[in-house]
Amino acid sequence: MAGIYIHIPFCRQACHYCDFHFSTSMKKRDEMVLALAKEIAMRREEFSAEIVETIYFGGGTPSVLSNEEIQFLIDAVYTNYTVGSNPEITIEANPDDLSSERIIQLSQSQVNRLSIGVQSFFEDDLKLMNRAHNALEAEECIIEAVKHFNNISIDLIYGIPGMSNERWIENVEKALSFGIPHISSYALTVEPKTALHTLVKKGIISAPSDESAQEQFQILVDTLEANGFVHYELSNFGKEGYFSRNNTAYWLGKKYIGIGPSAHSYDGTRRSWNIANNALYLKSVGDDMLPSETEKLTIADRYNEYVMTGLRTIWGVSLERVETELGSMYRAHLEKEAAKFITQGLLTNDNGIIKTTKSGKFLADGIASDLFFLNLD
Incomplete structure (x- = not known):
């Protein structure tokens, strides 16, 4: 299984918290779409022996492209790669782009999964984050989307300054009311060089509270699991059969x-x-050159990445896989460093699979960093 990720580097406006690469100027949009299609063709030899099972439009805001432009890029993938018989084709979309007409048109295309960037159903939260849509647009687009799409995910953000636990519960319950099968949820973080970082530094907005974020994370986990969702990755919850195939492939x-x-x-x-x-x-693409840098991963790099991603998922980290793929030294290191967290009740060793416990989930990234192999080869 292999995947194609297509980054659409445009947004209508900049969210205060976002540190992804994008531009709010659409002047080069037509040129960019052609360049993306050209890069897709230029790199086909990399997957000459692979079956593409997922195509994912991320960004940025992919829904700023027209349906015709999205289809043009999907066609470029099909022209240059061997695509499986039932690929997952996802587009990230903002509520303000999802009119009834647009949703119907997308449902008639090869796109079969929508990931909708709601973030919150409350106007105050959306204004604080400088989102382009309002609360009414968020609700209306989901009501329309469920009529035409079976596979829908929405994004929600917790730990927003001023958001009470009661408001967070309302957000989660509102999301559940639409019957969607997947929710991705993230803690609001203050990234360097973002507008949010500047606003917090100037005291205009309070810094997010770690304690509040942890409480709201636990509310999220308990509520969604009680409603039949599987917490299959730290920030992702899905009904059976609706896990993101694209993201699962990354983590595995x-x-x-x-x-x-x-x-x-x-x-x-x-x-x-x-x-x-x-x-x-x-x-670069216009000059027929790939605009990229490449890094060959050391064995220690591969170990560290596997530990980081594995601890975030329900599949955990396999001691046998570590030993088989990376060597007995790495297995011994993992067992030794994990022991203290197992004693503290933050990790378990279940038949050779290291996983986080319920109390360890929120701390997964920090625990992973303590398990890293630092003497890089």
């Missing part, structure tokens, strides 16, 4: 090609990333 170490400015790729032993600059990306 499958190969993927990232198309577009700032997009990352992985082939099992090497990681590459495209330049995060629209103008330089366009120039």
